[in-house]
Amino acid sequence: MKLDIYQVDAFADNVFEGNPAAVVPLTDWLDDDTMLGIAAENNLSETAFFVPTDGGFHLRWFTPTVEVPLCGHATLATSFVIYRELGWDKDEITFETKSGPLVVKRRDDGFVMNFPTKPPTPCVIPDGLEEAFGVKLLEAHQNRFCLVVCENEEDVINSKPDHQALARIEPADFILTARSKKYDFVSRCFAPSHGIEEDPVTGSAHCVSAPFWAERLGKTSLNARQVSKRGGNIQCDVKGDRVDLFGRAQLYLKGQITI
Structure with a gap:
């Protein structure tokens, strides 16, 4: 099986800045061990996988060792891929995640992610x-x-x-x-x-x-x-x-x- 993969520097004005994340578009979910294996092979802090839904996408994130419930930079990287590489033409994206629905809006110079706060x-x-x-x-x-x-x-x-x-x-x-x-x-x-x-x-x-x-x-x-x-x-x-x-x-x- 061949899968497309993108590596995106998130929270970055130029390459080699910010936080690199891998993004793998899917049509259907792979098993968890395979996704974890891909993330480990990538050896980046996060690899994001997404599958289309009726109105948006289902999004999951893996470090090289575990799945995590929320990841900002890989969400930003995924939004970049969906808009800039896959031609998404709506003003916002809704991701279904383990942290609930996450909405990302496009701005001319970047992306705004709406996340739940976690006050300490x-x-x-x-x-x-x-x-x-x-x-x-x-x-x-x-x-x-x-x-x-x-x-x-x-x-x-x-x-x-x-x-x-x-x-x-x-x-x-x-x-x-x-x-x-x-x-x-x-x-x-x-x-x-x-x-x-x-x-x-x-x-x-x-x-x-x-x-x-x-x-x-x-x-x-x-x-x-x-x-x-x-x-x-x-x-x-x-x-x-x-x-x-x-x-x-x-x-x-x-x-x-x-x-």
Whole structure:
């Protein structure tokens, strides 16, 4: 069997920026082990698979080790493929997912994804986390990720985490974040429980960090920067229990795989 495959840099103004995701269009679902095998072979943080429905698409996301319930950058990459490569001519796409319906709207310069917010609640800084990150941590908040706040953005940028130590700390997915001079906030994202040491740009993490910083800063429209090595910008507009995440994408590769 031959399948089309695309690799798209999401939350990127140019190739080699943002977060690369693989996108595999399907007409019918493959079995889960095959999709997980493709994701492992791709060795990217996420591979997205989608199947057409009556009004939109059913979308699923796999890391190299597990299926995940929500992925922002691979949703952005999938939207890019559906619009730019497959000729979708409607103003928006509705994806049916394990996180419920997700709507993506096209803008001339990119795409707006409407996701559920996941506001975190205060928690104790996990034992060993400050040593694992090697920087001073001020506070911690927990939801899908454990969000930990640094004194300044330089600590977020300069942290050289011990990834083996991070993987031993529960919960094992973390957002390192701080206020920023140029942006409203910066962050980095680490997801060892999903087989990802550091994710370059993470849409789902901003479902946690955007409502946190919206409340902290007293504003609902925020400019965010994920300061990984590749880096990427995300415009976040918090709207109650939903958040609009805006980003751009760039096509890097298209071809076929044989399974």
